[in-house]
Amino acid sequence: MEKLNNTLLYTLDKCFRTYNQFAQRNVRKAGYDITIDQWLILKSVAENPNITQNDISKIVFKDNASITRIIQLLIKQDFLTREIHPSDRRRVNLTLTETGKKITIDVNEIALQNRAAALKGIDEESIKLMRDLLQKVIGNCNNGS
Amino acid sequence: MEKLNNTLLYTLDKCFRTYNQFAQRNVRKAGYDITIDQWLILKSVAENPNITQNDISKIVFKDNASITRIIQLLIKQDFLTREIHPSDRRRVNLTLTETGKKITIDVNEIALQNRAAALKGIDEESIKLMRDLLQKVIGNCNNGS
């Protein structure tokens, strides 16, 4: 049995977790009481008015049930409102409150800084290359039987 | 605000989740009632007898509290036993049961196949390059203030 920590996917795991913790820490340090996951959802609503929860779940790559629960919290925190969609009563209409709009923009600033810090010293070409490789892995996992 | 899905770290997130789901699905499909996370812990015990829970948490990159709870489940499933360490009563001694040993080895086989499938068509050099880049990101996240 080869050692755990020598595989690419172990490094991928580690990188993902390290970056998440780093990003979350910086958001808290700036005084915002929101998780990265919550912010991602606010951001998808901001970018796509009229979006369904189903579509959000695809964008942020989470389960439908998780989206429901995160949105419940966002409503409780007064970042979002939810109404029944007028023409399809199964759907919901999500709208950012003023507070929600503000925090989405503010945290976006921090996210940009986080990204810059995380990718410091890595050139554009390498980033592109890495993204292509990651896409290839994603493809392999989806197609394979 | 630039679109979410165009950043490297979004792709990283997606890749990580896709691979995890893919790997977990294959383990279930082979008939093993264990999560990848649980298996990783069994594997660290197998590779490092006398390991502490603290060390496990560093290896698998999870919180100490999570490790405690996953280990409780592993004991309930009869894959592990836990005793007090003879010379340091704060520590625990973890030992794989026979069932635990077997499943660790079996799932390792599946993990190897998963890895091969996920990395299919990607040459050694690219893998090394990607690993180095990921390490650099990890370094950036850890050093940065």
Place this chain on the structure above:
DNA sequence: AAATATTAGTTGATATATCAATTATTGATT
């Protein structure tokens, strides 16, 4: 139009993640 299938979202159960607080034990200080 009635029966059936599909779709959007919710809920329940269980596992895991994270942070903070706590316990028990050991190590270091004086």
Place this chain on the structure above:
DNA sequence: AATCAATAATTGATATATCAACTAATATTT
């Protein structure tokens, strides 16, 4: 030796992940 600091692990609270079962509404079929 008594006090204090550090360490190993657990526990509580809350957020999230995942799967399956479910409700309500709309679309499709016959």
